[in-house]
Structure formats: structure tokens, C-alpha cells
Amino acid sequence: GLECCDFDLFIETSQESKSSASSKSDSPALCPIPQPSLTNPSSNGSSRVLELRLMHHYTSTTCGHMPGSQSAAKNPIWSVDIPQLAFHSDLVLSAVLGISALHLSALDPGDQTVALAAQHYFDRAVSQHRLALGNVEEQDAEAILATAILICHHTWLASNSSTMQEPYVLPLQTYYMARGIRVLFDQMWPSLKGSGYLWYAEQGAGVNDGMPSHFDPFLMDMQQDLDSLSKTFDEPDVSPEAKEVYEKTVMEITSMYYAISNGTEQHYIQSRIATMPIRLPQLFLELVAQKDVRALALLARNLALLKVVDNIWWLHGTGKTQQVAEQAVTGIRNLMPPEWTWTMDWPVQVVSGGAKMYEREIVELGMG
Numbered sequence: 001g002l003e004c005c006d007f008d009l010f011i012e013t014s015q016e017s018k019s020s021a022s023s024k025s026d027s028p029a030l031c032p033i034p035q036p037s038l039t040n041p042s043s044n045g046s047s048r049v050l051e052l053r054l055m056h057h058y059t060s061t062t063c064g065h066m067p068g069s070q071s072a073a074k075n076p077i078w079s080v081d082i083p084q085l086a087f088h089s090d091l092v093l094s095a096v097l098g099i100s101a102l103h104l105s106a107l108d109p110g111d112q113t114v115a116l117a118a119q120h121y122f123d124r125a126v127s128q129h130r131l132a133l134g135n136v137e138e139q140d141a142e143a144i145l146a147t148a149i150l151i152c153h154h155t156w157l158a159s160n161s162s163t164m165q166e167p168y169v170l171p172l173q174t175y176y177m178a179r180g181i182r183v184l185f186d187q188m189w190p191s192l193k194g195s196g197y198l199w200y201a202e203q204g205a206g207v208n209d210g211m212p213s214h215f216d217p218f219l220m221d222m223q224q225d226l227d228s229l230s231k232t233f234d235e236p237d238v239s240p241e242a243k244e245v246y247e248k249t250v251m252e253i254t255s256m257y258y259a260i261s262n263g264t265e266q267h268y269i270q271s272r273i274a275t276m277p278i279r280l281p282q283l284f285l286e287l288v289a290q291k292d293v294r295a296l297a298l299l300a301r302n303l304a305l306l307k308v309v310d311n312i313w314w315l316h317g318t319g320k321t322q323q324v325a326e327q328a329v330t331g332i333r334n335l336m337p338p339e340w341t342w343t344m345d346w347p348v349q350v351v352s353g354g355a356k357m358y359e360r361e362i363v364e365l366g367m368g
Contacts, residue, residue: 050113050117051097054096054097054100054101054104054114054117054121055083055086055096055097055100057100057103057104058083058096058097058099058100058103059079059083061103062099062100062103062104062313063075063078063079063082063083064078064079065103065312065313065314066078066153066313066314067153067267067270067271067274067314067315068267068271069267069312070266070267070312071267074267081146082096082146082150083096085142085143085146088143089140089143090128091125091128091129091132091140091143091144091147092143092146092147092150094121094122094124094125094128094147095121095122095125095129095146095147095150095151095154096150097117097121098117098118098120098121098122098124098125098150098154099150099153099154101114101115101117101118101121102118102122102154102157102158103313103318104118105118106157106313106317106318106319107318107319109319118154118158122151122154122158125147125150125151125154126151128147129144129147129148129151132144132147136187136188138190138191141188141191142191144184144188145181145184145185145188148177148180148181148184149181151177152174152177152178152181153314155173155174155177156171156174156274156314156315156324157313157314157317157324159171159173159174160317160323160324160327160328168327168328168330168331168332168334168335169331170288170289170291170299170331170332170335171328172285172288172289175277175278175285176285178274178275178278179278182278216261218261218308219257219258219261221346222254222257222346223254225301225345225346226250226253226254226301229250229294229297229298229343230246230247230250232294232343233246233247233294238294241283242283242287242292242294244281245280245281245283245284245287245295246294246295246298248280248281248284249276249280249284249295249298249302250298252276252279252280253276253298253301253302253305256269256272256273256276256302256305257305259272260305260308260309266309266310266312269305269309270309270310270312270315273302273303273305273306273309273315274315276302277299277302284298291335293336293337293340293343294343296332296335296336297332297336297340297343297344297347299332300328300329300332300333300343300344300347301346301347303324303325303328303329303332303347304325304329304346304347304350304351305350306324306325307325307350307351307353308350325351326351329344329347329348329350329351330348330351332344332347333347333348
């Protein structure tokens with residue numbers, strides 16, 4: 001869980017001051033962790049073997065399950081560049097050990113030592129990162145950015161590592177942090193020119209999201225579902241601003257369905273699913289935070305897309321303890337008032353496997 005941490009400074013850095021202010025009242029205190037060194041990795045005898053184990057697991061396994069790791073051009077960021085940074089920065093080292101421990105814990109849920117290590121190193125990375133953000137120097141820019149990215153992924157997965165019996169918490173923290181990463185890119189641009197991380201901020205490259213040329217029953221059902229939901233956008237309780245955001249979200253979801261159907265490379269689709277809420281106007285996340293039923297229904301449709309793209313750990317989780325799509329859709333459904341549960345029928349159907357986009361028969365137009 002994330003009980004020991006808060007991210008107020010990072011959220012404020014992301015210019016989400018309104019969202020940050022509203023959450024401070026229930027933000028828990030930061031765990032007391034000694035002031036860290038940002039440049040010199042250190043360990044003691046009792047933790048050295050565990051840290052060696054975690055670093056080995058990261059370089060041999062975890063790095064191959066991160067964004068873009070399927071791409072020969074992007075994989076070295078995770079497998080080479082970040083480990084090299086960690087050898088010189090305790091800030092990055094803490095984040096690497098934390099994300100490795102989280103992955104190892106998902107693969108072996110019975111190993112409590114690794115589970116505790118995931119939380120410990122994550123807490124330490126957050127503490128160090130918050131300190132670093134208050135004293136940014138040019139030579140630290142790459143380490144600060146790499147750590148921000150790792151913390152964001154850790155937050156996403158850790159927040160979806162609870163059991164189905166625990167109350168569902170909307171992934172707003174992750175989305176605020178992801179928006180903060182964008183701001184860090186902008187603020188640190190002079191120090192990041194030519195950096196291998198710049199692809200992380202790319203938007204839309206390589207995506208074919210035009211109308212598919214083939215007949216796809218799944219897409220027809222999807223469109224009927226979105227049409228039914230869209231009819232509620234004209235109801236009296238919907239403001240013009242909210243309606244505009246809903247309609248943009250429908251367009252974005254439709255575009256992603258088209259891209260999937262057109263065979264767009266999986267790592268592009270995975271990235272678009274993960275970042276949809278932060279590519280929309282800020283009002284969308286504000287509506288989600290208010291538990292606006294239409295915004296929740298649209299978010300559920302975005303997260304249900306995880307079931308129709310290739311599985312990768314950084315986005316989907318793994319094992320019985322990390323099931324992002326299932327937990328998210330079930331959790332959002334439980335947040336819905338009874339009169340709005342019908343809006344969750346389609347996401348539930350997709351997540352349960354009742355509506356499949358793959359292993360389907362496609363009939364070319366004019367030939368079926």
C-alpha cells in the first residue's frame with residue numbers, strides 16, 4: 001500500500017494545486033526516513049545481499065517489462081541507462097530497488113521480505129525525490145526525471161496490488177504524478193536535450209487511428225455502447241464544459257479502439273491507454289475526483305482496454321495480487337449509484353472476456 005507516503009510536492013510541481021489542496025486533509029504523514037545522500041549509494045551488511053538480489057532481478061527481468069521495452073531503440077533506457085544512473089545516484093538506486101522488489105513480490109507473493117523491501121525503497125525514493133525537487137541542479141536533472149518515472153510506475157502498480165476485498169481507490173495520484181512528469185520535462189528541457197528519455201513524452205507517433213477498412217463486430221458493439229452513454233450527456237445536470245470533456249473522451253476512446261483494430265504497435269497503444277486521462281482537459285480528472293458518474297464510466301472504458309492489448313507488467317500487473325483491469329473496473333462499478341450501474345455493463349463484459357477483440361473473425365468490406 002501507499003499509506004506511508006505522500007506526494008504533495010510532486011503534485012504541486014505538476015501544477016495540480018487545486019487537486020493537491022483538496023487531498024491534503026487526508027494525506028498521511030511521510031514515514032520517518034533518514035536524510036539521504038543524493039549522489040553516493042550506500043548499504044549495510046544486512047541489506048547488501050537483498051540489494052544485490054534486487055538489482056540482478058531488475059537488470060535480468062524487470063527492465064524487460066517497462067514501457068517501450070519491446071522496442072530495440074527504447075529498451076536500453078531501462079536495461080542500461082537507468083542502472084548506470086543508479087550506480088552514481090542513491091536517488092535512482094532507491095527507485096530501481098523499489099520497482100524491482102515490487103515486481104519480484106508480485107511473482108512470489110509469499111515472500112514477505114521482498115514485499116517489505118518494495119515499500120521501504122519506495123518510501124525512501126519518494127523522500128529523496130521530494131528533497132531533490134527542492135534543490136534542483138543541472139547535473140541532477142536526469143536522475144530526478146528517471147526517478148519520477150519509476151515512482152509513477154510504482155505508484156500505479158502498488159495502488160492496484162490490493163485484494164479485491166479492500167475498498168477501491170481511484171488512481172488519481174498516478175495521473176497527477178504523470179502530469180507532473182510532463183512539467184519536469186518542460187522545466188528541465190535545457191538539461192535534457194538529446195536525452196534518451198525524450199521518447200517518453202512523445203504523443204501519437206506511430207499510431208494508426210483512422211476508421212478501420214474491415215468489418216469488426218467488436219467495434220460495432222463498442223460504438224453502440226458509447227452512443228448509449230453519450231445520450232446522457234444532454235441531460236439537464238450536465239454543464240456545457242463537462243459535456244465538451246465527455247465528448248472529447250469518447251473521441252479519444254474511439255480513436256484507441258480504431259488504433260488497436262488497425263494493428264498499431266502494442267507499445268504505442270499501451271502508452272495511450274495509460275496516458276489518456278492526462279491528455280484530456282484537466283476538468284476530466286476533476287470530474288473523476290468528484291466521482292462524477294459519466295466521467296467514471298468513461299474512465300472504466302479506458303481501463304477495460306487493458307484486456308484487449310498485449311499484457312505487460314508495468315501497465316497490467318501480474319499474478320493474483322496485481323490485476324489492474326479487473327480491480328479497476330470492479331472498483332469503479334462499486335462506486336456507481338444503483339441507477340447508473342448499467343453504464344458499467346460494457347466494461348465488465350470486456351474485462352470478463354465476454355467481448356473479445358482478438359481471436360475474432362474479420363470480414364473485409366465487399367467480401368463478407
